[in-house]
Amino acid sequence: MSAANKEIGPPVIELGVMGWLRKNLFSNWYNSLLTIFGLYLLYILIPPLVNWIFLDANFVGSTRDDCTNEGACWIFIQQNIKLIFYGLYPTEELWRINFVYLILLISGVYLLIPNLKHKGWVGAFLLIIFPIICVVMLSGGLGLEAVETRLWGGLFLTLVIAGVGIVLSLPIGVMLALGRRSKLPVVSLLCTIFIEIWRGVPLITVLFMASNMFPLFMPEGVNFDKLIRALIGVMFFSAAYLAEVVRGGLQAMPKGQYEASQAVGLTYWRMMALVILPQSLKMVIPAIIGSFIAIFKDTTLVLVIGLFDFLGIIQFVGTNPDWLGFSHEGYVFAAAVFWVFCYAMSWYSQRLEKKLDTGR
Amino acid sequence: METDKSKIGNFIFNRSVQGVFYQLITLGLVALGIYYIVTNTARNMLERGLASGFHFLGVESQFDIGMTLIEYSPTSTYFDSFIVGLLNTLLVAGIGILFATIIGFTVGIMRLSSNWLIAKIAEAYVEILRNIPLLLQIFFWYFAVLRALPKPKQSLELYDSFFLNNRGLFIPDTVFGEGSSIIFYLLWLTIIISIGIFIWAKRRQNRTGERFPAFYVSTALILGTFFISLAATGFPVSFEYPELKGFNFKGGVKLIPELVALTFALAMYTASFIAEVVRGGIMAVSKGQTEAAKSVGLKQNLILRLIIIPQALRVIVPPLTNQYLNLTKNSSLAAAIAYPDLVLVFAGTALMQTGQAIEIIGMVMGVYLFLSLFTSVIMNLFNRFMKVDGER
Numbered sequence: 001m002s003a004a005n006k007e008i009g010p011p012v013i014e015l016g017v018m019g020w021l022r023k024n025l026f027s028n029w030y031n032s033l034l035t036i037f038g039l040y041l042l043y044i045l046i047p048p049l050v051n052w053i054f055l056d057a058n059f060v061g062s063t064r065d066d067c068t069n070e071g072a073c074w075i076f077i078q079q080n081i082k083l084i085f086y087g088l089y090p091t092e093e094l095w096r097i098n099f100v101y102l103i104l105l106i107s108g109v110y111l112l113i114p115n116l117k118h119k120g121w122v123g124a125f126l127l128i129i130f131p132i133i134c135v136v137m138l139s140g141g142l143g144l145e146a147v148e149t150r151l152w153g154g155l156f157l158t159l160v161i162a163g164v165g166i167v168l169s170l171p172i173g174v175m176l177a178l179g180r181r182s183k184l185p186v187v188s189l190l191c192t193i194f195i196e197i198w199r200g201v202p203l204i205t206v207l208f209m210a211s212n213m214f215p216l217f218m219p220e221g222v223n224f225d226k227l228i229r230a231l232i233g234v235m236f237f238s239a240a241y242l243a244e245v246v247r248g249g250l251q252a253m254p255k256g257q258y259e260a261s262q263a264v265g266l267t268y269w270r271m272m273a274l275v276i277l278p279q280s281l282k283m284v285i286p287a288i289i290g291s292f293i294a295i296f297k298d299t300t301l302v303l304v305i306g307l308f309d310f311l312g313i314i315q316f317v318g319t320n321p322d323w324l325g326f327s328h329e330g331y332v333f334a335a336a337v338f339w340v341f342c343y344a345m346s347w348y349s350q351r352l353e354k355k356l357d358t359g360r
Numbered sequence: 361m362e363t364d365k366s367k368i369g370n371f372i373f374n375r376s377v378q379g380v381f382y383q384l385i386t387l388g389l390v391a392l393g394i395y396y397i398v399t400n401t402a403r404n405m406l407e408r409g410l411a412s413g414f415h416f417l418g419v420e421s422q423f424d425i426g427m428t429l430i431e432y433s434p435t436s437t438y439f440d441s442f443i444v445g446l447l448n449t450l451l452v453a454g455i456g457i458l459f460a461t462i463i464g465f466t467v468g469i470m471r472l473s474s475n476w477l478i479a480k481i482a483e484a485y486v487e488i489l490r491n492i493p494l495l496l497q498i499f500f501w502y503f504a505v506l507r508a509l510p511k512p513k514q515s516l517e518l519y520d521s522f523f524l525n526n527r528g529l530f531i532p533d534t535v536f537g538e539g540s541s542i543i544f545y546l547l548w549l550t551i552i553i554s555i556g557i558f559i560w561a562k563r564r565q566n567r568t569g570e571r572f573p574a575f576y577v578s579t580a581l582i583l584g585t586f587f588i589s590l591a592a593t594g595f596p597v598s599f600e601y602p603e604l605k606g607f608n609f610k611g612g613v614k615l616i617p618e619l620v621a622l623t624f625a626l627a628m629y630t631a632s633f634i635a636e637v638v639r640g641g642i643m644a645v646s647k648g649q650t651e652a653a654k655s656v657g658l659k660q661n662l663i664l665r666l667i668i669i670p671q672a673l674r675v676i677v678p679p680l681t682n683q684y685l686n687l688t689k690n691s692s693l694a695a696a697i698a699y700p701d702l703v704l705v706f707a708g709t710a711l712m713q714t715g716q717a718i719e720i721i722g723m724v725m726g727v728y729l730f731l732s733l734f735t736s737v738i739m740n741l742f743n744r745f746m747k748v749d750g751e752r
Contacts, residue, residue, distance in 0.1 A: 024476035031475045038477040186383040190390060200732035201725045202689035208707050209725070212717040216404045217397045297493040304696055311496055318503075331500045335492045342491035 053332070064323060076326040077333050080317045084333075087153015087308055093145065096137045097156055103130065131167070149227040153308035155337065157227075161299045161309065165234040166292050172235065173242030174281075178272060180243065181250055191243075198240035203298050206233045211305040230302050238295045245287045249280035282356055289349035293342050310334060401718070408715070416714045417442070423709055425700045427616050438710050445705035446727060452622055452701065453688040459627035460687060461680075464634025471639050482635065489632040495693055497629055502621035502697045523602055529615040530602035543589045550585045554578030618699035622691065630687045634680060641676035642668065674746045678739050685735050689728055702727060 025035040056071030059078075067073035077084065086094055107122050107130070138160070140146030152160065179191030198206070210233035214224060224232075253276055261271040281288070303312035314330040317323065371377060405412060417439040424434050429447045432440055470482035489497070509516070509526045516524045523530040554574075561572035602609040645668050653663040694701035695708060702724055711720045 024474070027474065034473070034475050034478050038475070038481055041481065184379050184383050184386075187386050190386065196733075197725075197729065200729040202692040202703070202728055204692040204695060204703055205707060205721065205725050205728065208703070208711075209721045212711065213721060216401045216717060218404075219400050220403070220407075293491070297491075300493040300495040301693070301696075303495075311493065311499070315499065327504045331496060331504055334496055335500070338493055338496065339488065339491045343487065346491070 064326075072329050072332070073326055074329065074333075076317075076323050076329050080320075080323070083154060083317055084310070084313055085155050087157055087313060088151040089147060089153070089156065090145075090151070093147060096144065100134055100137050103133065127167070149225050152227065154313045155310045157302075157307065158296075158299050158310040161227075161231060161234060161302060162292075162296045164231050165238050165295045165299070168235045169238040169242050169295070170288070172239035174246050174277065176239060176243035177246035177250060180247055195240045195243050198237050199244065203234070203237050203301050204304060206237050207301060207305050209233065226305065226307060230305060230307060234295065234299070234302075238291065238298075241291050241294070242288065245284050245291055246281065248287065249284035250276065252283055253280050285356065286349045286353050289345055289352075293345050296341060296345070297338065310337070410715055412716075412718065414719055416716050416719070419714075421710065421713070423713065425705055426698075427619065427700055438714065441710055442702075442706050442723065445700060445702035448700050448705070449688070449691055449694075449702040449727075452619060452626070452691045452694065452699065453684075455623045456626040456630065456687050456691065457684050459623065460630040460634055460683070463627060463631035464683075465638055467631060468635035468638030468642075471635060472642060486632045486635050489629055490636075494625060494629045494690055495696060498622060498625040498693055498697055501625045502618065506617040506621050520601070523604075523609060526617065527609070527614075528617045529620045530609045531613050531615065532599040532601050533613045535600050540593070542593060543586065546585050546589045547582070550578075550582045554582060557581075616699070618694070618697050621697060622694050622699050626687055626690060630683055630690070633683050633686070637676055637679045637683060638672075640679075641672040644675045645671045677742060677746075681735055681739055685732055688731060692728075 026032045052071045054071075056069045058067040058069050058071065058073050058075055061067065061075045062079060064073065064076070066075055082091070082094075086097060089097060104126075107126050110116060110122050111119060111126075136142050136144065138147070138152075139149065176191050176195055179187050180195060182188045182191070207230060210229040211226065214229045214232070218224070257275055257279065258271070261275040266274065299309055300311040302309050303315065308316055311334055314334045318327045318330050418437050420435055421438045421441045422434050423441070425432055425441065425444055427448060428444045429451065430440075430444060432444050467482045467485055470478050471486070473479045473482070506528075507526060509524060511525060514525070522532075557572075557578050558574050561574035565571055602614075649667050649671065650663060653667045658666065691701060692703040695704040698704065707720055707724045711717060714720070
């Protein structure tokens with residue numbers, strides 16, 4: 001009986017590639033129709049794109065005249081690569097930026113490799129000492145030549161704004177979230193107003209405000225540079241969004257956690273720092289990284305107040321008379337770079353989510 | 361001595377006393393900060409010869425705006441320019457929301473398709489579009505696509521009535537002749553009657569358990585009345601088609617390229633987020649609901665309409681309105697491609713001319729704040745209305 005069953009087995013049509021195709025693409029007539037439509041869509045989109053980006057593209061040369069093929073002219077990117085990555089930063093000082101990148105890369109890789117010791121120290125170094133190194137290395141001091149921030153630009157500036165926004169907005173966001181959940185009505189009201197105002201307006205108006213109104217707020221003689229004004233705007237804006245994310249985590253904590261920590265006699269700050277925040281932040285890590293991705297994408301807006309971030313420089317390079325008419329290449333390149341950064345962040349957050357999943 | 365000390369201790373360590381103390385400190389700090397900023401600002405404005413106040417709103421603006429929905433000229437006031445900008449913002453947000461909803465729902469449902477290829481295409485759409493900054497997408501559509509289109513003479517056309525070229529998108533205009541107002545009154549009347557039918561059908565179902573095909577009846581009523589009245593009044597509604605005259609198109613409605621690019625980018629970008637909202641909402645309806653509905657003998661289309669969609673909507677609507685709000689706020693990126701929205705016209709040109717930074721930024725932020733507070737009030741009402749008894 002069982003031997004006979006084994007010999008017959010399921011029909012060929014439900015096995016292997018055929019079975020998969022049948023089940024997933026051609027299960028009934030309208031699914032078959034949809035599949036054909038999808039294939040047609042891919043057919044009209046993918047081959048021309050691949051041809052333009054790779055097969056017919058120009059990779060070698062130094063001027064626009066070398067772009068003889070039909071496809072994209074990547075020489076445009078290649079020739080302007082220094083501007084695109086570093087802005088107008090003096091060429092002989094570029095090693096300073098690269099040095100900072102290198103430190104970041106080494107410590108980042110160290111943190112990503114599982115099962116290494118002293119990760120806490122590396123993290124502390126990144127949070128406390130590294131920012132100081134950055135300020136000294138990038139803007140000058142301690143014997144290094146000063147480089148004005150108006151020369152900063154390109155991907156470098158994007159990373160600076162996003163990095164500062166991300167690092168500074170998280171602690172502010174946590175404090176605002178705690179404040180909003182506070183039992184003290186004045187604190188809670190003030191924090192709520194603060195959060196809702198920043199969340200209610202578009203970033204562009206915040207940047208306009210930062211560039212037009214901050215100078216009016218300051219006493220005479222105090223003059224912030226444009227970059228710092230933009231950074232303050234981005235920081236408050238993203239802090240308000242993070243505050244709401246963190247508040248979600250705080251609200252999701254079971255009440256027993258609060259009561260238990262009060263029962264063992266912890267003060268408010270110890271309870272928050274040792275019991276509540278570690279657990280609730282862990283719960284909202286995906287949402288926090290989502291906010292980071294949003295901050296990263298939003299840094300592009302600084303070009304409206306005249307800072308040349310990555311997108312701003314690409315836009316600027318495209319107006320160079322020597323390279324007119326290559327905006328497609330510029331945008332595709334910028335899109336690819338932004339996409340890689342954002343997708344990497346969201347991929348990392350998914351990985352972290354799986355790893356930290358405590359099975360709740 | 362002992363008791364005195366413990367009294368003081370009791371006072372210092374009393375929770376509510378501490379609370380009041382902390383709050384006083386916070387208030388004091390905030391008040392100090394505000395005082396500092398206000399005095400600095402007052403002095404700075406005095407030095408720059410700026411008068412505070414909203415008198416400038418009544419002054420002639422002396423600049424023109426590329427696209428206006430109401431009468432506007434350089435002799436109009438700054439307040440008029442504010443209204444023009446506001447209307448342009450609302451226009452782009454309205455069209456953007458419409459298209460974002462259509463694309464977003466389509467893609468979201470595609471992602472749940474049992475067809476592997478369709479699901480993957482939808483996933484690729486979402487993953488690509490939401491990981492690229494919106495501003496870059498706006499630039500792409502505006503500079504790389506619409507600006508690179510052919511001149512009016514070589515326009516891309518559809519059915520001889522839609523024309524797309526580097527001057528913008530030209531679409532037919534509807535012209536309402538005499539007697540067309542009757543059609544609109546009838547249309548409104550039938551819509552009101554249909555709402556009545558729905559309420560009556562619902563009550564009857566609650567009472568007797570019988571279903572009444574309210575949807576089909578009211579659709580037939582509305583469309584039937586519309587077409588019959590159209591025919592009876594001799595088709596007073598006609599279309600005016602754009603025509604090539606010389607180097608440009610005349611007639612029809614002209615949508616400037618900035619508007620087209622902005623709407624397109626906003627709709628495509630927001631749709632990728634809406635798709636995820638829709639997918640999440642449908643997936644949030646537990647499988648037991650479908651199975652239970654099947655076991656009580658509901659047909660497939662009724663399961664979808666009565667069980668899945670109402671429950672999914674409860675999950676979808678709040679984040680969906682949030683996306684609408686995001687789209688509206690993101691429409692302020694218009695400033696980067698010179699579409700005359702609120703930010704560009706008022707916080708840009710008007711601010712540059714008058715220098716009234718605080719008043720102008722305050723008004724612009726106020727508009728967006730009002731929109732978001734208004735939306736959250738509506739959402740709270742919706743949530744209260746939709747709340748199921750006994751749910752956590």
